[in-house]
Amino acid sequence: MDWTAFLLSLRLAAWTLAILLPVGLLVARALAHARFAGKPLVEAALALPLVLPPTVLGYYLLVAFGGESALGRLYETAFGRPLVFTFQGLLLASVIFNLPFAIQPIQRAFEAIAPEIREAAECCGLKPWRIFWRIELPLAWPGLVTALVLSFAHTLGEFGVVLMVGGSIPGETRTVAIAIYDRVQGFDHAAAGMMSVVLLAISLGAISIAYFGGARGGGRDV
């Protein structure tokens, strides 16, 4: 059992959620309310990680983060270290490939709130921030839980993108999914099996939370 890889995966998942939650809320709510010509294109671009082969996405991220790219150079100048093959690069990639998993459930949840509910809140004298906090967020809560769970489980399990952008540096970029692959390559089936079971249990637990949350949310008159 590679505990270092396991902890690294948890750390990556935690940071990913911490960044994705505000970003996802902001983008999802904006998309739920916005009406503009290029909206389907934006939505399609955000959904790309769902359909793109992870190696293809990983390749583009590798190019985009690399020393040849503007982003890569900017990061290196600012922090004195490269973005690729580091935890920070991995985190950025993780946030990007999780965008659809976070945004889509939250967006659907906001879209499901009847416009009159918002309007009623305005007519009740609520300020925009309070409408968001007291009315919209509680109503969108099941979508938010789904988004967090999906992103969490997906981060633990992602393989292709991680390998392309991060490689397999112990303690820096070797996540549990990569560690399993390494162990299988090294014919250490016992360790690979152990880690797989742990990952399976965590994924099942997380998904169950989403379904239980969904069932409870569905019981409410939303």
Add this chain to the structure above:
Amino acid sequence: MSEREPGLRVRLRNPAPIALDMELACAPGEVAALVGPSGSGKSSVLRAIAGLWRPAAGEVRCGGELWYSREAGVCLPPRVRRIGMVFQHYALFPHLCAQDNIIEALGELPRARRAARARELLDRVRLAGLELRRPAQLSGGQQQRVAVARALARDPKALLLDEPFSAVDRGTRERLYQELAQLRRALDMPVVLVTHDLEEALLLADRITILHHGRSLQSGAPHEVLAHPADVTVARLVGLKNIFSGELVEHRAGRSLVRCWGRVLEARLQPEFAPGARLSWVIPPEGVILHRRERASRGERENPVSGVVASAVMLGGNVAIRLALDAPGELPLAFSVPIHVARRNGIAPGAAIRVSLLAEHIHLMPEG
């Protein structure tokens, strides 16, 4: 109504697809009903008053404050306008109990006093004991009462009701009419009621405005609009059936004489129509008086008309009669009499009868 005067004054213009060209005035304590078929723009007017929609031109004033003026570039957001709005489907916050729904609207009150005030308001709409129920656990009528209580929570400067009775069954609706009629006596703000149901408007409103394709066709006291519709469109919209056309002959002895059905009828004096003018006229059912079989009755000499009963249908305690007139090619005349009168006079399909059209009830309109 001058600019300083209290009350609500609305003037709105907007091009298609939400075509509007209308005006509305409502004094404090008055209930103004905006009546029209669906798609006539009623709800858009209400949304514009609330600040939820901005028409292309116009002005909304309430209690001497300018809420909206496209020309002056003024547009207060809904939360600043202080309106109480009851939505068609109530739009209660589904995740909050009845009491919390109201507390949300009490934001200006000190936090400690909100719960007590919310319970007071729920008590006022007879929902004491149901404070902690969520909307899904309340009946349609109870939800409507929570919505009314929530709308009143801010001490609004105007109360806006968007088809508030359309989502409840008939029995509940009649009880809610009574309650609203009682409640409104205690309110000193302008109340605008949007409805497609004329009966509802007649029951609850002091003034009605007829809206059709976004245009306000006529405003006035309900009985006034019903008795004297401005034109044929209004007459049809308020459900009047006896609409005929004719030609003005002359004005004589306090009456206007109208040629119709190859004869001359006496009508209420309306000197605004010139002799020779083509016109339409209408008579409400209560202006049609049945002649008794055996002896003369009131108004026997007034515009006597004969015909054959085309149909006689019992409706409540009355019989609705359609009378095919002896004049060929004319639509039947509709009126009703109490059941016992119908029996005594042998009213049945095929029976030949005579009626009088009371001159004071004949209302002339531009030809339409």
